[in-house]
Amino acid sequence: MGHSFQFDSITLPPEAERLRQEVRAFLRDEIEAGSFVPGSGDMDSKYNPAFSRKVAAKGWIGMTWPKEYGGGGRSFLERYVMTEEMLAADAPVRAHWTVDRQSGPVLLKYGSEAVKRTLIPQILRGECFFCIGLSEPNSGSDLFAASTKATKTDGGWLVNGRKIWTSNAHRAHYMIALLRTSPPTGENRRHGLTQFVIDLKSPGIMVRPIVNLAGLHDFNEVVFDDVFVPDDHLVGEVDMAWKQATDELAYERSGPERFLETIGALRGLVAAAGNAPDDRVAAGIGREVAHLKTLRRMSVSVAGMLHAGKSPVVEAAVVKDVGTNWEQALPQKVRLLAPTQGAVAGDNSTDFDHIMRYTTMIAPKLTIQGGTREVLRGIIARGLGLR
Numbered sequence: 001m002g003h004s005f006q007f008d009s010i011t012l013p014p015e016a017e018r019l020r021q022e023v024r025a026f027l028r029d030e031i032e033a034g035s036f037v038p039g040s041g042d043m044d045s046k047y048n049p050a051f052s053r054k055v056a057a058k059g060w061i062g063m064t065w066p067k068e069y070g071g072g073g074r075s076f077l078e079r080y081v082m083t084e085e086m087l088a089a090d091a092p093v094r095a096h097w098t099v100d101r102q103s104g105p106v107l108l109k110y111g112s113e114a115v116k117r118t119l120i121p122q123i124l125r126g127e128c129f130f131c132i133g134l135s136e137p138n139s140g141s142d143l144f145a146a147s148t149k150a151t152k153t154d155g156g157w158l159v160n161g162r163k164i165w166t167s168n169a170h171r172a173h174y175m176i177a178l179l180r181t182s183p184p185t186g187e188n189r190r191h192g193l194t195q196f197v198i199d200l201k202s203p204g205i206m207v208r209p210i211v212n213l214a215g216l217h218d219f220n221e222v223v224f225d226d227v228f229v230p231d232d233h234l235v236g237e238v239d240m241a242w243k244q245a246t247d248e249l250a251y252e253r254s255g256p257e258r259f260l261e262t263i264g265a266l267r268g269l270v271a272a273a274g275n276a277p278d279d280r281v282a283a284g285i286g287r288e289v290a291h292l293k294t295l296r297r298m299s300v301s302v303a304g305m306l307h308a309g310k311s312p313v314v315e316a317a318v319v320k321d322v323g324t325n326w327e328q329a330l331p332q333k334v335r336l337l338a339p340t341q342g343a344v345a346g347d348n349s350t351d352f353d354h355i356m357r358y359t360t361m362i363a364p365k366l367t368i369q370g371g372t373r374e375v376l377r378g379i380i381a382r383g384l385g386l387r
Contacts, residue, residue, distance in 0.1 A: 055126060
């Protein structure tokens with residue numbers, strides 16, 4: 001049966017707006033103290049464990065998690081506001097981002113009690129960071145084709161194979177990996193996949209750097225050679241991980257990070273245009289702000305669905321597909337709209353050039369990470385009953 005999109009209008013509650021002011025004040029103080037420089041374009045500086053510990057001390061890691069495990073017990077809408085403000089300020093949140101957004105919720109829902117009691121407190125203190133092990137060298141974006149194996153042994157599992165494009169694996173403490181535990185069946189290609197929490201300090205793990213177009217080390221290939229994973233690090237049911245992995249991607253695909261990665265280019269254009277832009281530039285800025293407003297409206301709606309306990313997989317795919325296409329195209333649009341060289345004076349010229357170099361170089365990856373546009377459109381088509 002076809003799916004009808006549900007992007008209901010959401011009004012942020014008063015507590016979310018109060019939190020917004022609190023987060024803004026915190027970020028102003030951190031910027032003034034020199035904790036980070038907004039718009040630096042330096043990926044290494046965005047991975048800042050000390051800043052993550054400060055965020056944790058404010059209770060802004062695990063905001064929506066159950067109080068039983070030390071979480072904040074707050075709403076997805078409050079977390080959305082915190083996320084939006086952090087991204088708008090270009091805060092250095094990469095260290096804790098993955099575990100707060102998706103790994104932690106997956107552990108809380110599907111992890112063993114032993115793992116939850118051990119790792120969740122460390123995560124909430126900003127001391128434990130995760131990466132995601134999905135893609136593989138020979139399977140591209142087809143997660144059904146995953147071949148990295150986990151084979152049962154006494155007391156646990158032995159893992160052999162490779163994961164690739166693994167962001168921050170060289171810095172993370174743990175990985176949640178999607179592994180092959182049984183062959184797929186003729187009726188169900190999704191069968192036979194299982195998730196595990198893997199300690200990245202385990203013997204037999206090699207992390208190989210992949211340097212990106214901008215000359216930065218963010219991605220990695222992770223090689224597993226008879227890596228032992230104990231039984232209590234199993235996440236969910238054996239052979240049945242596809243549904244939980246899909247739920248996990250709904251967290252990853254729908255947030256404001258899916259349309260704000262190159263927002264610095266638009267801010268730079270506004271600053272470069274000054275207080276009296278010509279009609280062409282003003283119209284261009286207005287058009288992009290209208291796109292941004294629409295994307296935010298859709299993204300907030302998905303946050304509202306998560307708050308209501310729903311699993312908005314198709315809506316999240318729509319936000320990710322539309323959002324990453326917009327943010328990928330934004331630097332080139334800004335370049336065409338920007339005032340001619342010489343019209344941006346002094347330090348503003350240097351800042352604008354720096355922002356444009358950085359956003360242009362990172363733009364190609366945006367429609368790949370978190371699911372390619374082809375994969376997302378397949379999900380949307382299935383949701384609409386078209387395939």
